[in-house]
Amino acid sequence: MSRRLYLRGTLLATSALLILSGCRQDMHNQPKYVPYRSSEFFQDGLSERQQLVHTVARGELHEDAYLYTGKIGIKEGDRFPFPITQAVMERGRERYDIYCSPCHSRVGDGNGMIVKRGYRQAANFHDQKYASQTVGHYYDVISHGSGAMPDYGAQIDPPDRWAIAAYIRALQYARNGAMSDVPADQRGQLKDQSEMTTKDGVPLLRAIASGGNGGPESVPVGTSPTSPHPPQPGEPQEGTQKK
Numbered sequence: 001m002s003r004r005l006y007l008r009g010t011l012l013a014t015s016a017l018l019i020l021s022g023c024r025q026d027m028h029n030q031p032k033y034v035p036y037r038s039s040e041f042f043q044d045g046l047s048e049r050q051q052l053v054h055t056v057a058r059g060e061l062h063e064d065a066y067l068y069t070g071k072i073g074i075k076e077g078d079r080f081p082f083p084i085t086q087a088v089m090e091r092g093r094e095r096y097d098i099y100c101s102p103c104h105s106r107v108g109d110g111n112g113m114i115v116k117r118g119y120r121q122a123a124n125f126h127d128q129k130y131a132s133q134t135v136g137h138y139y140d141v142i143s144h145g146s147g148a149m150p151d152y153g154a155q156i157d158p159p160d161r162w163a164i165a166a167y168i169r170a171l172q173y174a175r176n177g178a179m180s181d182v183p184a185d186q187r188g189q190l191k192d193q194s195e196m197t198t199k200d201g202v203p204l205l206r207a208i209a210s211g212g213n214g215g216p217e218s219v220p221v222g223t224s225p226t227s228p229h230p231p232q233p234g235e236p237q238e239g240t241q242k243k
């Protein structure tokens with residue numbers, strides 16, 4: 001290799017190195033502030049600005065304290081911050097089935113699928129201990145967790161937490177409700193259990209007897225004597241997965 005060529009090569013390599021390292025530095029020292037970084041721009045030396053007095057950050061106006069805490073003072077309350085309508089109840093059921101049933105089961109007895117597979121026993125909402133808790137307590141447990149129960153504050157917003165609390169109450173009434181819980185003027189409209197069906201048309205008593213939660217999907221295939229669809233050989237059974 002000639003001496004000139006060698007020199008040119010080194011020069012090229014050096015300048016490339018300089019240019020590249022220049023880029024790298026730029027990416028490392030960006031003109032931005034991370035939390036608590038100091039600043040020479042503001043007089044108080046802080047990069048973070050204090051909230052202006054008499055202003056509220058967007059989405060942070062929590063006028064109804066009870067709605068956001070479930071507490072009256074330091075005590076958990078036992079009322080709902082808004083009326084519980086059919087729509088709220090349906091929302092509560094949907095959210096409950098998504099977020100709570102994996103551990104507490106669809107009927108609230110604490111034997112959800114994750115518990116069956118070894119997770120710590122979840123609370124049985126029909127146990128006197130839990131049934132006597134306030135709805136404010138349910139709200140608080142969803143917001144902050146309790147013992148082995150994880151918190152769902154990030155996943156479930158405050159109105160939905162109340163909707164779930166209302167649905168837990170509905171589950172409790174469905175199992176342990178008394179005639180005295182029904183408003184006097186509506187008692188005449190009650191049907192006998194034997195006349196009732198689930199929303200999928202399965203007679204209620206049969207659905208209960210087969211240990212279901214009310215729908216045919218919860219009746220284990222082949223275990224019900226009147227199962228409309230006995231398992232066929234080679235067909236995937238409950239608990240097995242399609243490969």
Ligand code: HEC
Nearest residue numbers: 099100102103120121122123138141142146147148149152
């Ligand atoms: C990953 C499993 C799991 C999920 C999901 C779950 N829980 Fe729990 N929950 C538990 C366990 C376990 C306990 C018992 C806590 C203990 O004993 O430490 C519990 C206890 C509770 C209690 C009683 C807590 C107390 O100390 O009084 C309430 C109320 C409750 N859960 C509500 C809910 C609601 C509402 C949801 C849905 C938003 C939910 N849980 C979702 C596992 C779960």
